[in-house]
Amino acid sequence: MNPIWLALACAHTPQEPMINLTEPPAVAAAPDYVPPIPTEHTLSNGVRVWIVEKPGLPLVSLRLVIPGGSASDPTEAWGTASLSDELLSSGAGTRNATEFASEVERLALSLGSSTQASFSTVYLDAHTDRLTDGLALMADMILRPTFSGEDVDRAKTLRLGELAEASDDARTLAGWVMDKKYFGEQHPFGHPTEGTLKAVEALTAENLKASWKARYVPDHATIVVSGAVETTALLAQLETTLSSWAKAGVEAKTVPAPPLHTGEDRFYMVNKEGTSQTALQIIMPAPTGLDAASESAELGSIILGGTFTSRLNRLLREEKGYTYGARATYVGKPGYGYLLARTNVQKDVSAPALKDLIAELERYQGGIDKVELGKAIGSWQTSAVSSMESRSAIAGNFASVAAQGLPSSTLRDELDRAQEASIQSVNDAITASQLDNAVYVVVGDLAEIQEAVEAAVPVKWTVVDPLAN
């Protein structure tokens, strides 16, 4: 059957109009969507509380964000904050590690911590019937962790195992080298959040406890809650549960911007024997998160590598077949911003793939078109809607906003600004990301790829050991 203007509907319901099967239907205007803004409150100890009530399912998600993160690690003691955070749920209050886990799991809570470069998060996902119990356990974590020698030793052993396992992955190695070389070894972001083998080995219970004590103060903390809660009752509950958490009078810290890379020392290779693919990563400066061009930079990155039909994926996957996927990510935070392009390609095309990747980044400097801009804005809008589906996503998204010290209206404001972006504003943001200032990392089986890569991109390449120190 070759269906051309087939009057399908006539066969079933004669009153229906004909429908065109050979051409896509017209698309009506997209529905409006306005992201919510949390209500803002402050506990008596100064902790900010943002609440997004979401009735329906009897679920509640809470995120407590604490500034610091792995950027607060003392020099050479990399991994301190992360391991310290990990230990908060390994024995707290009157319970040892197993007793604490038993209670958390008996109540079917998701309660734990995670560490990012600039902040830590304590997360609690609970059935509303168990929120009170969950809050009590969370309070034990942040106010009364035990840091017993036995728990610290076990946590270190497990972390060393995780680091060994992570180092088996070429993509992880590429990320470690990228952080070290782009931000600089002494920069707060210049080391893996999880630490290094040598640093973790040397950590002590005293280090870890001191890190917790210094960071877990209410002064700059924010609690974000989303779910089937009633605001007044929840605030009273938080007030009671955290009443003994006293202000410490510490100042908020800022992270310095990474250096601008202008010299020849921007090209690095890592040997990973036996890999069938090569990891290619290129990172370059971009507008900061507070810059007016931030949303335009984000839109640009979506066009470059944020969707399936983005430029990088289309070229390297759908035209060349070099890879399973290629992506670009813009990260804009207060004080710094960068654009990261990355892909993993089969090793025998490492050199041409790197050349194509560089050429596409150069073409990106030439600007975008109207169709691409519309697609990027549409993608942003769709993400804005779906990111408000689940309670945990809502809490997580606003926690990320709060952790950067941004206002509670940020998600709505950013969407508004994205919708107002123009080709010119995106092109201006793109020109802030120059390949001349980019850092390149290639991880693969150097015995098989190094010569070809060096011939294809004839610059001063330096082979580095990501596990050194």
Added chain:
Amino acid sequence: MLPAILVATMTAQAIEIPHDQYQLDNGLNVILHHDDSLPQVVVNLWYGVGSKDEEAGRSGFAHLFEHLMFMGTVNLPDSGFDERMEAYGGWNNAWTSPDATDYYEAGPSNLLQTFLWMESDRMRDLARAMTQEKLDLQRDVVRNERRQSVEDTPYGIIWEAMSPALYPADHPYGHTVIGTHEDLQAATVDDVVRFFNTWYVPNNASLVIAGDFDAEQARKWVLQYFGEIPKVELPSRANPPERDTPQEAVVETTDNVQIPLTMITWHTPPALMDGDAAFDVVASILGEGRSSRLYADLVTDTGEALEISAWQYSQKLGSVFAVSGKPAGETTVEALEEKLQAHVTRLANDGPTEAELERVRNQLEVDFIGGLEGLHQRASALNRYHYLAGNPAYVNQDLERYRALTADDIKAAAATLTKERGCILRVRSSDGGAK
């Protein structure tokens, strides 16, 4: 409006995903789930074909075919499927399992008609636009997916290494979804056309529309776009060959890793069949969370393992139960295997405690409810239950399988694992590390 999922009390959760179900004359199953809490819509089209249906010498073909579904039709050529969708804020993806292949689109609610036109267009007419060039390109992409997810991912080889020991060579589950390079290279355009004409037919598919839409209009569009696609008689599927019993293989392999791993697997009842839920609970008691038996003993107390896990992988033709661990310090994989087996035996002998049953029930309920919070998850669940249970409304009663379980049920399930030592897979460092 009513919330999409209604829940009563914690002690007796009443879960309901309201939906309407009907069939077109050509056999296409249609499920409509309305939820206008956000201005979005999801279309989920589930085909009842997976890697279990591949011909000999064509491992990986069902998944390769999934990639080819995005390569354009006569009406929407080349990359038009993704280009048009993304131009209006939509996105899509798909996955292939041994049992099925699932395609889904999501986006603002004004895209529903576009999604339905696109899915019907490629269901009707994909084969006419298939070319050698498209096949070659996606073959390269899939082979890179294999390199990335199997060859270069630590422990990515475990199922490829384990499958031959678990199943006879001609068993539908006897090979992995991703396939081998050799078989992927052997695929032809004729294979593609034949596979499409055989399996990508309306009577082998189920369409879920979920989200903010007008049901009457949606029904019209479904009929208009899909109604005239012809029904095709599906091939009969032979019963899978019997496996060897008792099953007690030991498979030794290496990977580019520093820490060895051991995994023990057993055959268990098919998805949703008697016994399937009990093994989910066995897995949770043994390996879910830090208070689970394996973690508390082997990681926390004795420090013999860096990591442990246990899970029931439920499938249509028969499931697999697995426990695995990575030894710590001087512990060997063989010693760790003994400990894992001992815990299974202990559960079989003594059964679970009341506290364990309470924990697992609570976790399962919260996980189940939380797992249906997203529109896409609900759409997928409706199709999954339609496929496995023949009834999407089974989603509303599935928790009952778990609530009805007693300590004796768990004990009996664990006891079946002690009748065979199972198939053991040992992954050691390719550098020749000890242990």
